[in-house]
Amino acid sequence: MSGTYSFFQGVERNFDKAAVYTRFEKGILEQIKACNSVYRMKFPVRIGDNVEVIEAYRVQHSHHKLPCKGGIRYSMDVNQDEVMALAALMTYKCAIVNVPFGGAKGGIKIDPKKYTPFELEKITRRYATELVKKNFIGAGIDVPAPDYGTGAREMSWIADTFATLNPGDINALGCVTGKPVSQGGVTGRTEATGLGIFYGVREVVNVADDMKKVGLTPGIEGKRVVVQGLGNVGYHAAKFFAEAGAILVGLAEFEGGIYSEKGLNLEDVMAHRKSTGSILGFPGATDIKNNADTLEVDCDILIPAALEAVITGENAPRIKAKIIGEGANGPLTPDADAVLNAKGVIVVPDMYLNAGGVTVSYFEWLKNLSHVRFGRLDKRFSENQNASILNSFESMIGKKLGDAERRQIMHGPDEVDLVYSGLEDTMIGSYHEIREALMSSGAADLRTAAFVVAINKVGVAYEQLGIFP
Incomplete structure (x- = not known):
């Protein structure tokens, strides 16, 4: 990300365009746009023989509904502008x-690769x-989740730190989502964002009128797909596309791309990367030394699933x-x-498309508050009923x-069946809300809609809160 580009101002520009x-x-528009609370902190942690002062942030963009929700990332690129922008996108994403x-x-x-698990635990706690x-x-205040550089x-x-500091809080596990299933997590959370991307793009591709405008046939099968980023999100998105019959023609990671x-x-690509440390040199594929060049190869569907600002005004004409x-x-x-809008490309916006993670996080939060796993009450009843119908x-x-x-x-x-079903229904319904807004509001593109x-x-x-009497 260049020094002159402000991610938060970019979000504000898109907001103003839609407002x-x-x-x-x-x-009211100014209140919706504003970050309500920005907490910038510095704290000391002993790492080896030295004390390191760690810089960290938590931004609550909107309190129109509580709790607030959003991931925590560990990266040397973390700064206030980025965290504010991502918090704002979370408000809009949850609403959508x-x-x-x-x-x-x-x-x-921090760069999490430079610390041992024990040191990371000290920093995290x-x-x-x-x-x-x-x-x-807190479960009713602000509920973090995993993001870039963090996980279960x-x-x-x-969750353990919060529970230790809040003894007797029956909903302590609901203070954070993306936990291991054994610690109150929900089955299906790991692949949720990638699966949500697949469901969303599949719904876009199923609209025959829209596909006609870009010269494609409806349906995922046979579509040529390029995925940039093979972390949790990109890997699972690529996996679900391939399982649905799409052709993965290009994959990119930080070390380069293959086509x-x-x-x-x-x-096979993941196994090759595990054994060699790189996706480059994969048998039968052409190496692309600069991973950004992979974005420009010929394909039908491009999924940038790495970091922000990888497609700019400079390289967009070559997409x-x-x-x-x-x-x-x-x-x-x-x-x-x-x-890209001038070229007629369909851009499916992040605040809708990667909302699978927060949707399934919501399911996990509900599970933590209800203290019962999904399916426990009705699985056997459904099976008995289905058996009776089948016998008849x-x-x-x-x-x-x-x-x-x-x-x-x-x-x-x-x-997991119920989680997938809830996610699929959410992505389908939300896309058609956006498409309807596109057609009825006069907005020029899906992001604005x-x-x-x-x-x-x-x-x-x-x-309705009566904040503006």
């Missing part, structure tokens, strides 16, 4: 997918303690994809947006179905 299509007065949270985000300015001290965390391990440390017109086997699905937060700058059907037709068919029909929903949807929902919430 003209809403009915709210200037004061009808998850009743305000937006928040956190970050610690100290950060959690700082949040508790200022009442910046860090979330379990935070094959015939398609790449994702698991050949017909559909760009924003897997990462803010991978396109506003200048890139303008270029078999006696009517006078023959038994095969074992595989019987298992499929009798199967009662497990937690998504902002219109978000502003309308947050604005109505503020009005």
